[in-house]
Amino acid sequence: MDFVKKYAYVFLGVFCVLALGGLYMSTRSRPAGVMGLGQNIGEPRLEASPSPAPEPAAADLQPAEPATIMVHIVGAVYSPGVFEVAYGSRVNDVLQLAGGHTYEADLALINLAAFVQDAMQIRIPAVGEEPQELETQTGQAAAAITSDGRVNINLANLTELQTLTGIGPARAQSIIDFREANNGFNSIDELLNIHGIGATIFENIRDRLTID
Numbered sequence: 708m709d710f711v712k713k714y715a716y717v718f719l720g721v722f723c724v725l726a727l728g729g730l731y732m733s734t735r736s737r738p739a740g741v742m743g744l745g746q747n748i749g750e751p752r753l754e755a756s757p758s759p760a761p762e763p764a765a766a767d768l769q770p771a772e773p774a775t776i777m778v779h780i781v782g783a784v785y786s787p788g789v790f791e792v793a794y795g796s797r798v799n800d801v802l803q804l805a806g807g808h809t810y811e812a813d814l815a816l817i818n819l820a821a822f823v824q825d826a827m828q829i830r831i832p833a834v835g836e837e838p839q840e841l842e843t844q845t846g847q848a849a850a851a852i853t854s855d856g857r858v859n860i861n862l863a864n865l866t867e868l869q870t871l872t873g874i875g876p877a878r879a880q881s882i883i884d885f886r887e888a889n890n891g892f893n894s895i896d897e898l899l900n901i902h903g904i905g906a907t908i909f910e911n912i913r914d915r916l917t918i919d
Contacts, residue, residue, distance in 0.1 A: 774793070774794060775791050775793055775794060776792060776823070776824065777789055777790070777791055777792075777825060777826065778790055778792055778823045778824075778825075778826075778828075779826075779829065780801050780802065780805045780829040780831065781829070781830050781831070782812070782830040782831035782832060783812035783813075783832065784802065784807065784808055784809065784831050785805065785806030785807055785809060786804075786806035787805060788805065790805065792804065792823065795822065795866055796822070796823050797819065797820055797821060798817065798821050798829055799819040799820065801829055802819065802829075802831065811834055812831050812834075813832050813833060814831075816836070816838040816854065817829075817831060817838065817854055818853070818855065818856050820856070820870075821852040821854075821856075822867050822870070824851070851867050852867055852870070853917065856915060857914075857915050857917040858870060858916060858917070859917050859918065860882060860886065860916055860918060861892050861918050864883075865880060865883065868882055871916075872908075872911050872912055873907075873908040873911060874904075874908070878901070878903050881902065881904075882898070885897075885900065885901050891918075893918070895916040895917070895918060896909075
């Protein structure tokens with residue numbers, strides 16, 4: 708009996724060691740998805756929600772303007788021809804590329820500060836010639852900005868409208884939006900119907916406006 712008792716304790720000790728070792732190994736090898744201590748049965752696991760994709764900025768939705776345009780200059784210049792210029796260039800920029808004006812040029816008959824457009828033909832008039840509006844190669848008058856500096860609010864683009872005092876990008880876009888929604892302006896006074904253009908701004912630019 709002493710023999711049996713003695714070895715019974717040995718077997719019991721070995722069994723406890725093996726049981727504790729098995730428990731330790733099972734907790735070490737438990738997959739990440741298995742519930743651990745302190746988590747209630749049936750309690751959903753919290754997953755990190757993906758960050759929403761940033762919405763494109765308003766500016767990104769606007770169509771990009773061309774980097775360069777082609778302009779034809781003729782008349783009283785030293786080197787007439789077709790020139791590639793940056794978008795937003797003015798008549799004077801193209802004139803300089805053409806070598807400047809000749810001695811017979813009458814620069815008082817043309818607006819050197821006018822913005823140029825793609826496919827436009829610029830004619831630098833000589834003394835005694837009648838002033839003419841700038842024309843495109845298709846022969847259609849490009850009268851968004853006339854030879855006397857007035858801005859045609861029925862034709863002017865975003866950049867041209869901003870040559871008017873007090874008209875920034877937002878107000879210029881509002882003018883274009885109003886024009887498209889109402890099939891053009893019937894009177895320059897209709898600018899007063901546009902939010903952000905009050906009597907003060909209108910009076911400051913009245914003399915520079917046209918719809919013809």
